[in-house]
Amino acid sequence: MRLLPKASAELARAAPVALAARVLAALAVGAAPVAVAWLTRQAIDRLTEHQVSAAEVPLIALCLFGAAAATAQYLGVYADRELGRRTAQHALGRLFGAVVAPVGVAELEDPGFQDRLRLAQQAATGGNALLAQQFIGGAQSAVTFVGFLVALLPVSPLSAALVLASAVPAVVAQARLSERRVQVQSQVSPQLRRQVFYSSLMLDPRAAAEIRLFGLGPLFRGRMVSELTRSQQQERTVDRATLRVDSLLALLTGAVSAAALLVTAARVGQGREPVGDLVLLMAALAGVQGALAGLVSQIGGVGPALALYGHYDAVVGARPVPGPAPEPSTAGGMPGPLHTGIQLRDVWFRYHSDQEWVLRGVTLSLPAEGSVALVGLNGAGKSTLVKLLCRLYDPQLGSITWDGVDLRELDPAALRRRIGVLFQDYTTYALTVAENIAVGEVSTLPGAERPDTDGGARVRAAAAAAGVDTLVAGLPDGYGTMLSRTFAATSTAARRQERRGGQPVAHPGAGPDVGRTGVALSGGQWQRIALARALLRRDADLLILDEPSSGLDAEAEQQVHARLVELRARRTSLLISHRLSSVRQADRIVVLRGGRIIEQGDHDSLMRSGGAYAELFRTQAAGYQLAAAEPSGGAGR
């Protein structure tokens, strides 16, 4: 409940007018049944006393009230929807602002944070509006409840007291159930996350081939349903308890109402009370019961809705998650162009405090304008080292310096602008070719805040440097080709509409899903697009390429490497590759094993020393020689 003022302030900021309209409508709708019952009683009393003309005023007022209440009801529905739209817009904007704000990525990899994020998203998309609905709905029911209690008092003080007394245990029981609901909500979160994982996997076109080939469909479907069943079992337990409490409440208030009605009917029969009292009592008892049922169910709903808001508040409040690697700091100066180089000194790093060290005392220098290649077996820590250089994580021990200044003292965004990087697990965006390359330097994107007038030319130059220009020339819309079949359906529909004489839909620089044919690229083609993205920062001081040619055919690999040797000649570079033939030209080759540097030097000196690198190189070379020496099969068989 301590979050209630904060949540209310957030709702008031997001949709002040809709919130005010919703509150006013709720108060009017809440008071209307009481006013209607009171006016009905007035009219009936006048009529039974044969004062027909005196009954006209309450009768007309009754009609006006009915119309006003109905209007207020419609206004409430509209205000509710508007509140939902505006709070979702406001909350999703804030939430995703907070999600992309951290400098590092450790928080996003934390399963606890993922659970919290899922709940926070639920709050942002509907939960916050639901909280308002529950709370305002509760206020509306409270107005009706109190109004009828006040109206009941003069007619039947005993039944008013009994109704009030029966409300207390109901409210207490609902408050307890609400707490259980909140507990269940966070208990089932991991199960729901897994359920979402299995369902998205089955919907993912990239996973479709393996799922079909290995016959994984029934397995994943079964697991999805079983996760859902387990989470539903827990929810069902609370729902059953709620049903028991609500039924008891209904029985209790039913018994109170029956007793009060029988007593009052007898008094009216004896002429000791006017008929209008019986009418008011009947309306009041029905109204009180309905309002009480609404009130307790809304009290039951406020708890879970507030708990959801709590998760949202924790994410937008950017409270760090304990456990994972620490979040890189944001403060710092601007790094200048690299003059002397980058130095790693006794760097120790692990992803989580309960995991093994991945880097164990790495000391390494990347001299300005020098080329360093990093090699080693799977899991040696090569990509991790790249992530530390980009400050996606900070080392727990040791330091990394840029011209002698610790990276932690530099502004991360400014540092990253000085780095061009191709990650091993690069991203494939469902955007056009041009946009897929231009995301490497936001200013080259059409519609950027501060656009680079030379953006298009830079994108084409990067594509040429990555050897992807010929491929792009052959695509249906060249650089405007959408690299996704998923969005192509929209495009096809849009084209059809255009052909039928509708509004033209294809514009250069328009949204990616408009009027364009989508194509699916091969793995190697995607890799070259991602390489072009990395090369877009032509002035980057540091170029990092993590397995830039792992998916390329032999010819493309040779072309790309020839270009990369040229490009790397004028800047500081770090190349990671399992293909040792592509690293031999590097000024220095560093061999990493188990998070430690075990040897370094140029190709010739490492070959002469006959260590791990020489062994790896000879093994690869022997593989090629063996393949070349094998007699070709086929014709003779």
Ligand SMILES: Nc1ncnc2c1ncn2[C@@H]1O[C@H](COP(=O)(O)OP(=O)(O)OP(=O)(O)O)[C@@H](O)[C@H]1O
């Ligand atoms: N995000 C992460 N969270 C936890 N552990 C991780 C994460 N990323 C990598 N690791 C672990 O760190 C170790 C080193 O991984 P890394 O990707 O740096 O190796 P690598 O040398 O690049 O391997 P490869 O040659 O296979 O690409 C591995 O044991 C891996 O399991």
